[in-house]
Amino acid sequence: xxxKFATNKTKxxxxxxxxxLIAIICIVIIMAMITVNLGQIALFRTDASNASEAGALxxxxxxxxxxxxxxxxxxxxxxxxxVKCAAIVVAFLTMQFGTAIPVAIAIVVTMLSSNVTAxxxxxxxxxxxxxxxxxxxxxxxxxxxxxxxxxxxxxxFLDCLVGGCRNGSRAAPTTDNYNAYLxxxxxxxxxxxxxxxxxxNGFAKFMDNSNDGWWIDESFGSVEAGPDAPxxxxxxxxxxxxxxxxxxxxxxxGRYINSFEDSGFTPAQCASNxxxxxxxxxxxxxxxxxxxxxxxxxxxxGQDALGWAVFAYVAATKYPVWLxxxxxxxxxxxxxxxxxxxxxxxxxxxxxxxxxxxxxFSNPDEMIEGSPxxxxxxxxxxxxNVGLWNFRYATNPLMPIRAKAQGHVxxxxxxxxxxxxxxxxxALWNLILFIISFGTLNDWDDIFNTxxxxxxxxLRAVQ
Amino acid sequence: xxNRKLKIGIFVLxxxxxxxxxxxxxxxxxxxxxxxxVPPPENSEAIGAPSLRLFNTDFKGAxxxxxxxxxxxxAFYNNFFAQxxxxxxxxxxxxxxxxVHRLQFRKHNLVVDIALTSxxxxxxxxxxxxxxxxxxxxxxxxxxxxxxxxxxLPQADxxxxxxGSIPRPPSSVRIASMKVGTMEIVTYTTKTPxxxxxxxxxxxxxxxxxxxxxxxxxxxxxxxYKKVTGKSDLGLGKAKFPIQGSRNLEEVATQGYILExxxxxxxxxxxxxxxxxxxxxxxxxxxxxxxxxxxxRK
Numbered sequence: 001x002x003x004k005f006a007t008n009k010t011k012x013x014x015x016x017x018x019x020x021l022i023a024i025i026c027i028v029i030i031m032a033m034i035t036v037n038l039g040q041i042a043l044f045r046t047d048a049s050n051a052s053e054a055g056a057l058x059x060x061x062x063x064x065x066x067x068x069x070x071x072x073x074x075x076x077x078x079x080x081x082x083v084k085c086a087a088i089v090v091a092f093l094t095m096q097f098g099t100a101i102p103v104a105i106a107i108v109v110t111m112l113s114s115n116v117t118a119x120x121x122x123x124x125x126x127x128x129x130x131x132x133x134x135x136x137x138x139x140x141x142x143x144x145x146x147x148x149x150x151x152x153x154x155x156x157f158l159d160c161l162v163g164g165c166r167n168g169s170r171a172a173p174t175t176d177n178y179n180a181y182l183x184x185x186x187x188x189x190x191x192x193x194x195x196x197x198x199x200x201n202g203f204a205k206f207m208d209n210s211n212d213g214w215w216i217d218e219s220f221g222s223v224e225a226g227p228d229a230p231x232x233x234x235x236x237x238x239x240x241x242x243x244x245x246x247x248x249x250x251x252x253x254g255r256y257i258n259s260f261e262d263s264g265f266t267p268a269q270c271a272s273n274x275x276x277x278x279x280x281x282x283x284x285x286x287x288x289x290x291x292x293x294x295x296x297x298x299x300x301x302g303q304d305a306l307g308w309a310v311f312a313y314v315a316a317t318k319y320p321v322w323l324x325x326x327x328x329x330x331x332x333x334x335x336x337x338x339x340x341x342x343x344x345x346x347x348x349x350x351x352x353x354x355x356x357x358x359x360x361f362s363n364p365d366e367m368i369e370g371s372p373x374x375x376x377x378x379x380x381x382x383x384x385n386v387g388l389w390n391f392r393y394a395t396n397p398l399m400p401i402r403a404k405a406q407g408h409v410x411x412x413x414x415x416x417x418x419x420x421x422x423x424x425x426x427a428l429w430n431l432i433l434f435i436i437s438f439g440t441l442n443d444w445d446d447i448f449n450t451x452x453x454x455x456x457x458x459l460r461a462v463q
Numbered sequence: 464x465x466n467r468k469l470k471i472g473i474f475v476l477x478x479x480x481x482x483x484x485x486x487x488x489x490x491x492x493x494x495x496x497x498x499x500x501v502p503p504p505e506n507s508e509a510i511g512a513p514s515l516r517l518f519n520t521d522f523k524g525a526x527x528x529x530x531x532x533x534x535x536x537x538a539f540y541n542n543f544f545a546q547x548x549x550x551x552x553x554x555x556x557x558x559x560x561x562x563v564h565r566l567q568f569r570k571h572n573l574v575v576d577i578a579l580t581s582x583x584x585x586x587x588x589x590x591x592x593x594x595x596x597x598x599x600x601x602x603x604x605x606x607x608x609x610x611x612x613x614x615x616l617p618q619a620d621x622x623x624x625x626x627g628s629i630p631r632p633p634s635s636v637r638i639a640s641m642k643v644g645t646m647e648i649v650t651y652t653t654k655t656p657x658x659x660x661x662x663x664x665x666x667x668x669x670x671x672x673x674x675x676x677x678x679x680x681x682x683x684x685x686x687x688y689k690k691v692t693g694k695s696d697l698g699l700g701k702a703k704f705p706i707q708g709s710r711n712l713e714e715v716a717t718q719g720y721i722l723e724x725x726x727x728x729x730x731x732x733x734x735x736x737x738x739x740x741x742x743x744x745x746x747x748x749x750x751x752x753x754x755x756x757x758x759x760r761k
Binding site: 102330343 | 510511513515517518522527557561563565576578587589590591616617621641643650677679681684688692693694697699712715716719721723733735737748752
């Protein structure tokens with residue numbers, strides 16, 4: 001008995017490891033599946049995150065460029081109004097008071113109307129800029145988020161090539177139509193065009209049609225943006241999705257459809273019903289931003305000193321003129337000349353004081369760092385088999401995975417501004433004297449300081 | 464009994480004291496007018512008595528030639544006006560490097576300005592009396608008046624030319640015509656109401672080859688601006704021109720219209736219609752700015 005047991009012992013022990021081995025292999029496979037799933041989810045999250053950040057940065061980058069453009073507008077106003085300042089001084093210096101006043105009025109009216117129209121143009125520009133920033137942000141978000149729409153198979157291509165996708169008659173495979181499918185290249189123009197058409201997926205078509213498809217900005221022009229409006233204010237939502245459509249008579253084959261082509265909704269209905277959310281796989285992009293900037297007209301630092309310089313210049317220059325005019329009053333003439341030249345200088349100063357040299361944000365901190373382009377990317381993918389596991393991306397279309405990012409303009413050096421960057425009073429006065437003397441402005445470099453208007457873009461952490 | 468007499472005595476004394484004080488106060492508050500006599504300087508002869516109206520104020524002048532030097536004349540008037548209860552508000556050369564010294568004395572509304580010009584044989588003295596509102600520190604701060612002939616706006620066309628292709632406003636006076644760069648700017652005053660002017664230009668310009676580009680009602684635009692920004696004004700400034708009855712630019716801007724037209728390939732016109740802001744009841748202002756080459760297309 002012992003011998004028998006001892007003889008069979010080896011066989012008995014040699015089978016012991018097998019159940020454990022099976023168990024370990026199962027565990028390893030399960031772990032691999034979980035790892036792949038988690039990896040896929042992480043990858044999808046990263047995609048959504050990248051898309052939102054790319055969109056937010058693109059939108060903010062657009063606005064930083066626009067801010068620089070506003071700075072140039074300010075500089076241009078500054079240059080134009082410097083010439084007008086010089087014209088005011090010239091009018092008082094070279095004309096009799098009675099003639100100088102109408103000319104000064106004319107110059108003031110010119111400044112008034114050009115400043116107001118410049119301010120209003122800045123508003124219109126800022127409204128358009130924000131609209132374009134939202135549009136750019138959305139484009140970048142879509143472009144950076146893979147929708148992983150199934151591409152049409154060669155068999156589908158053959159099905160659709162002959163008589164449409166639903167009649168069930170398939171074209172015979174040939175080298176020509178195989179090349180057309182692979183390379184969208186064929187000597188047969190009809191075949192080549194058909195191949196190119198099929199090569200473009202629904203997303204490409206969706207991106208094509210800015211009016212009916214991907215860009216529906218209901219907020220533009222209709223939002224009542226006031227001081228109480230939340231910032232960022234307007235919200236634009238758009239999305240795209242695809243799904244598997246069951247066979248429809250007379251065909252016996254189902255096919256992939258996308259929300260752009262087959263939603264059955266009009267674009268307006270899609271905008272309000274978010275029809276892509278009815279699909280198995282969708283991406284939704286929301287962009288929030290300001291509607292427009294709040295600007296104000298601004299003067300120059302040291303403008304008051306400039307006004308006093310003009311006062312002194314005009315008063316000193318006109319004193320002998322008035323002295324001659326009132327010479328008939330004898331010893332009283334100096335007093336009258338002093339009073340009138342001072343009054344004339346004061347009028348010139350008030351005119352100079354009333355000049356607005358550019359535009360600035362009424363609250364720079366809020367309008368620059370505090371006005372982000374916010375992009376939220378939502379991805380949903382219905383439960384589907386990815387080969388190793390019944391992969392779940394999300395189970396509820398109403399609760400997709402989301403990634404949010406805010407991009408904003410910021411001041412790298414801390415002193416960037418859209419206001420005219422010219423602030424050297426001595427140089428300012430020299431410029432005016434130059435214009436008075438030569439009737440033109442030659443040294444524009446002092447006024448156009450683009451470095452002062454160069455804003456940067458940054459991403460901001462979002463809760 | 465003594466106590467009672469003492470009390471009555473104290474009461475009477477207090478009454479007298481108060482009466483005296485009050486009478487002094489009342490005397491101090493008395494205004495001094497142009498009739499106040501300023502004596503001529505010592506050893507002088509009168510050479511004129513010019514009077515004129517400036518800053519909407521009457522100047523009553525007197526001029527003398529004195530054999531005394533300006534220091535003695537200055538000392539004389541310093542002493543005189545100090546005794547008369549005037550404050551000295553100026554004592555300096557009339558301008559840097561000038562041989563004319565200016566003294567100014569003020570008592571309430573009355574201001575006396577004295578110019579002392581040093582001469583080899585003495586001094587020339589000019590004395591001007593005028594009344595100033597007590598709230599006004601100096602004459603230069605007084606609002607000018609369009610009643611002063613030198614400040615009146617032109618009543619007939621000033622030199623220059625109208626813009627041939629753009630009609631001038633009805634019943635208007637051209638007050639300025641200038642060229643800034645390539646832009647030609649002509650400014651008119653007219654009594655025609657702004658709304659009529661707006662309609663006039665919308666009709667006249669569109670009958671020609673001009674295409675309307677914008678038609679800005681500043682009141683509506685300003686209201687929208689305030690709504691969007693939460694600001695109370697356009698920020699054009701509250702400063703008024705120192706002319707009586709003038710309005711500040713903010714008021715003017717919110718009541719005007721700006722019309723813009725484009726014509727031909729590159730021309731553009733901006734017509735600004737604004738209420739007058741210079742003086743009391745001023746005429747409306749029309750400014751036509753014509754640019755032969757549309758700068759926005761550059």
